[in-house]
Amino acid sequence: MKILIIGGGNMGLTFARSFLATHIVVAENMYILEKSIEKAEELKKQQIGTIYGEPANYIKEADLIILAVKPQDIKDLFARIKPFVDEQQVVLSIMAGIKIETISEGIGTKKVVRAMPNLPAQIGVGMTVYTSSPEVTRIELVTVQNLLNATGKAVYVEEEKMIDAATAISGSGPAYVFYFMQKLIESATEMGFSKAEAEMLSYQTFRGAVELFNKYDFTCQEWIGKVSSKGGTTEAAINTMDGKKSGDHFKEGVFAALRRAKELSENA
Ligand SMILES: NC(=O)c1ccc[n+]([C@@H]2O[C@H](COP(=O)([O-])OP(=O)(O)OC[C@H]3O[C@@H](n4cnc5c(N)ncnc54)[C@H](OP(=O)(O)O)[C@@H]3O)[C@@H](O)[C@H]2O)c1
Numbered sequence: 001m002k003i004l005i006i007g008g009g010n011m012g013l014t015f016a017r018s019f020l021a022t023h024i025v026v027a028e029n030m031y032i033l034e035k036s037i038e039k040a041e042e043l044k045k046q047q048i049g050t051i052y053g054e055p056a057n058y059i060k061e062a063d064l065i066i067l068a069v070k071p072q073d074i075k076d077l078f079a080r081i082k083p084f085v086d087e088q089q090v091v092l093s094i095m096a097g098i099k100i101e102t103i104s105e106g107i108g109t110k111k112v113v114r115a116m117p118n119l120p121a122q123i124g125v126g127m128t129v130y131t132s133s134p135e136v137t138r139i140e141l142v143t144v145q146n147l148l149n150a151t152g153k154a155v156y157v158e159e160e161k162m163i164d165a166a167t168a169i170s171g172s173g174p175a176y177v178f179y180f181m182q183k184l185i186e187s188a189t190e191m192g193f194s195k196a197e198a199e200m201l202s203y204q205t206f207r208g209a210v211e212l213f214n215k216y217d218f219t220c221q222e223w224i225g226k227v228s229s230k231g232g233t234t235e236a237a238i239n240t241m242d243g244k245k246s247g248d249h250f251k252e253g254v255f256a257a258l259r260r261a262k263e264l265s266e267n268a
Contacts, residue, residue: 001024001025001029001063001064001143002029002030002031002061002062002063002064003019003025003029003030003031003062003063003064003066003147004031004032004033004058004059004062004064004065004066005030005031005032005033005049005066005068006032006033006065006066006067006068006069006077006081007033007034007067007068007069007070007073008032008033008034008036008039008040008043008051009034009039009068009069009070010122011068011094011117011121012032012034012066012068012069013043013048014117014121014122014126014151015066015068015094015121015147015151016030016032016048016049017048018121018124018150018151019147019150020048021124021150022150024146024147024150025147027047027048027049028049029049030048030049030050031049031050031051031052031058031061031062032048032049032050032051032052033052033053033054033055033059033081034051034052034053035053037053040052040053055080055081055083055084056084057084059081059084059085060084060085060086060089062089063089063090063143064089064090064091064092064143064144064147065085065089065090065091065092066091066092066093066094067091067092067093067094067095067103068094068095069095070095071095071096071097071098071264071268074095074098074102074106075106078106078107081107082106082107082108085107085108085109086109087108087109087110088109088111089109089111090109090111090112090113090136090140090143090144091103091107091109091111091112091113092112092113092114092115092144092147093112093113093114093115094115094116094117096116096167096171096261096264097167097261097264097265097268098114098265098268099114099160099265099268100112100114100131100132100133100160102268104133110133110135111132111133111135111136111140112132112133112136113130113131113132113133113136113140113141113144114130114131114132114160114163115128115129115130115144115148115154115163116128116129116130116163116166116167116170116171117148117151117152117171118170118171118173118174119174120152120174121151121152124150124151124152125152126151126152126153127152127153127154127155127170127173128148128151128152128153128154128155128170129154129155129156129157129162129163129166129170130144130145130148130154130155130156130157130163131156131157131158131159131160131162131163132144132156141156164258164261164262164265165258165261167257167258167261168254168255168257168258168260168261169254171261172254172257176250176253176254177206180206181202181203181206184198184201184202184205184206185198185199185202186198188201188202209223224238
């Protein structure tokens with residue numbers, strides 16, 4: 001299978017490296033179109049595939065075209081690649097906020113898969129939510145799913161509006177986790193731990209909790225119950241957080257991300 005990745009930046013290269021590392025695609029079948037001359041020169045030194053600086057007929061050879069440029073660059077990109085895209089080619093877009101319809105109209109293909117990956121894809125533990133236009137066949141979707149699985153886990157959704165929801169949950173989600181880790185680190189240093197100790201306490205606590213959740217079939221609420229005892233320290237913390245409506249405020253933040261994702265989709 002021949003893959004063309006357009007945009008050799010953070011995400012484009014994350015995808016390229018994941019496909020190569022999992023042997024789903026060999027370097028001979030990987031094409032990367034990168035408009036930045038410096039980046040393209042740098043990429044040519046790495047054995048990551050064939051690097052192009054300009055669109056041309058090679059685009060037609062790709063079984064899958066992956067769009068990984070910034071949303072603000074699409075107008076220019078679409079105009080440049082449209083003459084070389086066949087309407088039967090499958091296009092996978094990972095661009096935030098760009099609708100299937102916009103891509104379909106922009107480059108003249110009906111087979112569009114739209115995905116929202118997240119940052120941990122860089123180390124193979126990403127979470128991607130994706131959907132597709134009805135013209136994409138089941139077999140083509142399975143191929144895309146296998147590719148997305150190379151970067152972590154992938155979930156298919158029927159409705160495109162769920163991509164905005166995924167943006168608010170798993171797309172922005174790593175930042176929420178870092179936010180909480182940061183607050184735990186700040187609390188630990190204020191209590192007297194060194195920065196290194198505070199980071200280790202915070203990191204290992206998050207990791208341990210996530211791994212417990214993964215290993216056993218208990219809900220988060222049940223796990224909170226297991227850590228807490230009547231009149232104890234955890235109960236004191238949770239009661240204070242509940243009293244200050246910290247949970248509600250957190251959810252307000254997540255819904256603000258959803259509103260913003262919708263606004264960006266509408267205005268793109
Ligand atoms: N980073 C994330 O965590 C994340 C998560 C989910 C989704 N995404 C989506 O992934 C996409 C890429 O993000 P990124 O962080 O990887 O951006 P990035 O690092 O800026 O990479 C985009 C690359 O595409 C190049 N490019 C722009 N126009 C081009 C064209 N016409 N032809 C060929 N190459 C072109 C850019 O070159 P120049 O530098 O010269 O402009 C840049 O090297 C975005 O749409 C974003 O919404 C990112």
